[in-house]
Amino acid sequence: MSTSDWGRWLLDEVAATDPSSVDLWYLGCNGFILKGADGTTLMIDPYLGTGDPPRTIRMVPIPFDPAGVDALDAMLLTHEHTDHTHGPSQAPILESTGARCYAPAAAHAKATETEAWPSRYGVDAHQIIEVGPGDEFDVGGFSITVIETHDPDAVDPVGFIIDHPGGTIVHIGDARPSADLGDVGDSYDIDIAIAAFGTAGMIPDKQTGELVRTEWYSDADDIITVAQQLRCERLIPSHWDMWKGLTADPRGVVDHARSFPYPKHVEVLEIGDSTAL
Numbered sequence: 001m002s003t004s005d006w007g008r009w010l011l012d013e014v015a016a017t018d019p020s021s022v023d024l025w026y027l028g029c030n031g032f033i034l035k036g037a038d039g040t041t042l043m044i045d046p047y048l049g050t051g052d053p054p055r056t057i058r059m060v061p062i063p064f065d066p067a068g069v070d071a072l073d074a075m076l077l078t079h080e081h082t083d084h085t086h087g088p089s090q091a092p093i094l095e096s097t098g099a100r101c102y103a104p105a106a107a108h109a110k111a112t113e114t115e116a117w118p119s120r121y122g123v124d125a126h127q128i129i130e131v132g133p134g135d136e137f138d139v140g141g142f143s144i145t146v147i148e149t150h151d152p153d154a155v156d157p158v159g160f161i162i163d164h165p166g167g168t169i170v171h172i173g174d175a176r177p178s179a180d181l182g183d184v185g186d187s188y189d190i191d192i193a194i195a196a197f198g199t200a201g202m203i204p205d206k207q208t209g210e211l212v213r214t215e216w217y218s219d220a221d222d223i224i225t226v227a228q229q230l231r232c233e234r235l236i237p238s239h240w241d242m243w244k245g246l247t248a249d250p251r252g253v254v255d256h257a258r259s260f261p262y263p264k265h266v267e268v269l270e271i272g273d274s275t276a277l
Helices: 009-016 087-097 105-114 179-187 220-230 251-256
Strands: 022-026 032-036 041-044 074-076 100-103 128-130 136-139 142-148 158-164 167-171 192-196 201-204 211-214 234-238 274-276
Touching (some): 009 022, 022 167, 087 105, 105 128, 142 179, 220 234, 220 251
Parallel strands (some): 041 074, 074 100, 100 128
Antiparallel strands (some): 022 274, 032 041, 136 142, 142 158, 158 167
């Protein structure tokens, strides 16, 4: 695990902020911090690793050191991939804060068995909770529902509907368009949807090292389809900044969205930026 050259400023900003509803901070990749008006704090998919060069090369700073996190109520993990479930990034946070971690089966098995967070770190096994589509739980002022998503590269990916008196946020991990998202859009009034966006690129194969055309995230057409299915007011593209060879310009989504009824607004955040619900 490398050390952040940002120091504590982002963590201190979160700690000092007093949201009127919910404030969100983008951590790069697909990571977010959410803080509610009652002080309840969530993290979604925080990844503080450098990737696996030369296959995956991180293109954005590491925003903070995991051991520096002082307060967290819950962590939500969308699937088992390293940039979403990663012991060196997440276990120290759980150890220092005592927060609970909610993860689908494959991510749960990675944390508890493959990477053995309870024995390698000071994490209580009861902190890591397996969840699946349809599960519901409350964390402070947030009511969270687990939804099924379609990510062809993951084992059992999920998304999270995060309800708050101030509105509704949906984070779908690296998912692509699917009928399940249409069902969510029919059932909820979604204020903010967070969806991974990127390009196709030539990435070294994990076994052979040969360059292979790789497409891990929604392109502009797909992410606008996601917005139509979710009927979201605001769309935040994520993940576009992360891996060399798969980066994209999210400003293009702004133009692409203009002729569609949803989203009403595309909000482009860079790592460290915040926005409010």
